Amino acid sequence: MIPSLFIILDNFPLNANGKIDRKRLPSPSFSTSSSDDNINSPLTRLEQQLQDIFSQVFRVESASVEASFNQLGGTSLDMIHALTLIRREICKEADIRLLLTNPSIRQLAQAIEPLLILETPQDAVFTTNQSHETHLRCSPSFVLESVGIVFLVSQWLWPIIIIHRWCPFFFPVLPAFHLLFYVICSRLFAPGYIKTDNLFSWNYYRWWFLDRLWNNNTFWLQHILGTPLYNYYLRLCGARISLNAHIYTTTIDAPWLLEIDDETWIANETCLNCLYFNDDNTFKLSPIRIGSNCSIGTRSILFDGVDMQNNIIIQPMSLVTGFIASETIVDGEEHKSRPSDISGV
Structure with missing residues (x-):
C-alpha cells in the first residue's frame, strides 16, 4: 500500500465548487x-x-x-x-x-x-518431412465433421418429427429427450482430463461433438438456471456440484470437469472454459475447481485450469486462471489476498 511515486504540489487545483479538480x-x-x-x-x-x-x-x-x-x-x-x-x-x-x-x-x-x-x-532440427507430418496430423477430418453434423441435426429434428406425426400429445417430453440424450453421450464420449493432445484428434472431436450438443440444449437449460434441477442435471453429466451452489450460466464447454462446493454463486454469462488452445496446434482439457462460499461476477472468464479455494470474490469481467488462494478478491486489474500464491488478472 506504499505509493511508488510522490508528486509535490504547492497547491491542489480546485474547481468552481472549491473541490479538488x-x-x-x-x-x-x-x-x-x-x-x-x-x-x-x-x-x-x-x-x-x-x-x-x-x-x-x-x-x-x-x-x-x-x-x-x-x-x-x-x-x-x-x-x-x-x-x-x-x-x-x-x-x-x-x-x-x-x-x-x-x-x-x-x-x-x-x-x-x-x-x-x-x-x-x-x-534447427525441424525438417520438411516433420513439417509435412505435423500438417497431416493437424488436418481436420471432414468425414468426422460431416457425421457429427448429421447427428446433431438428427438429434434435434427426429424427436419433433416423430412426436408430430404419431404422438402429438408428447410434445412436453421433448426437452427431456434432448437433455437426456446429452447425458448419455457425455457418458459415452466425454474425453476427461487431457494434459495435451493434437488439434483435430479423436479426443478433440469427442469434445467438439459434446460441445455442439450442449449448445443445442442451452435453450432448455436457461429455464432451470439457479435451481437445484440445474445442479442435478450437471451431476448427471459428470460434474461434482453441491446442491447448495447457485449457477446462472450455461457457457460451459466440459461440464464433466467441473467441481463446485457449497454456497458458491456463479453469475450469468460467466465462461467456464476447460479447453485451452496452445500455439503449437495442440489443446488441453483442464478441470475447474471452485471452493465453497465463492462469488464469481458476471461475464468473468475462468480458463486453463482453475483451482479456487474458499471465500473468494471474483469481480465482474475478470480473467482468472491457475491457483487462487482463500480470502482473495480478484478485480480485473487488482489483487487482494492474504497468501501470495495467486494467479488472476
Whole structure:
C-alpha cells in the first residue's frame, strides 16, 4: 500500500465548487521515477526488446525494467496485448502465467531466456518431412465433421418429427429427450482430463461433438438456471456440484470437469472454459475447481485450469486462471489476498 511515486504540489487545483479538480492533477511519470540508471536501462538485448514492447503497450517512454505492470498503470487488456506481442516477436512459449509471476521487464527476461534456449535446437532440427507430418496430423477430418453434423441435426429434428406425426400429445417430453440424450453421450464420449493432445484428434472431436450438443440444449437449460434441477442435471453429466451452489450460466464447454462446493454463486454469462488452445496446434482439457462460499461476477472468464479455494470474490469481467488462494478478491486489474500464491488478472 506504499505509493511508488510522490508528486509535490504547492497547491491542489480546485474547481468552481472549491473541490479538488482531479482532471487538472499532473499525471505521474513512472519512466522517470528513479534516478538509478541501472533500473531504467536494459542490460541485455532481450530486456531492450521487452522494454520496447512495454513502452508501446503501456504508453510510457522508456519503461523502467524494474517496474511492475501495476506501477506502469496497465490493465488486464494491456497485459493480454503485451503477451500477444511477446509471443509474436520474442517467444512463442510465453503464457499468461509467466507474465503474472514475473511482472517486471527484468524478471520476465530472466524467465524467458531458458525458453529461447530450448526453442533454438528444435527449430534447427525441424525438417520438411516433420513439417509435412505435423500438417497431416493437424488436418481436420471432414468425414468426422460431416457425421457429427448429421447427428446433431438428427438429434434435434427426429424427436419433433416423430412426436408430430404419431404422438402429438408428447410434445412436453421433448426437452427431456434432448437433455437426456446429452447425458448419455457425455457418458459415452466425454474425453476427461487431457494434459495435451493434437488439434483435430479423436479426443478433440469427442469434445467438439459434446460441445455442439450442449449448445443445442442451452435453450432448455436457461429455464432451470439457479435451481437445484440445474445442479442435478450437471451431476448427471459428470460434474461434482453441491446442491447448495447457485449457477446462472450455461457457457460451459466440459461440464464433466467441473467441481463446485457449497454456497458458491456463479453469475450469468460467466465462461467456464476447460479447453485451452496452445500455439503449437495442440489443446488441453483442464478441470475447474471452485471452493465453497465463492462469488464469481458476471461475464468473468475462468480458463486453463482453475483451482479456487474458499471465500473468494471474483469481480465482474475478470480473467482468472491457475491457483487462487482463500480470502482473495480478484478485480480485473487488482489483487487482494492474504497468501501470495495467486494467479488472476
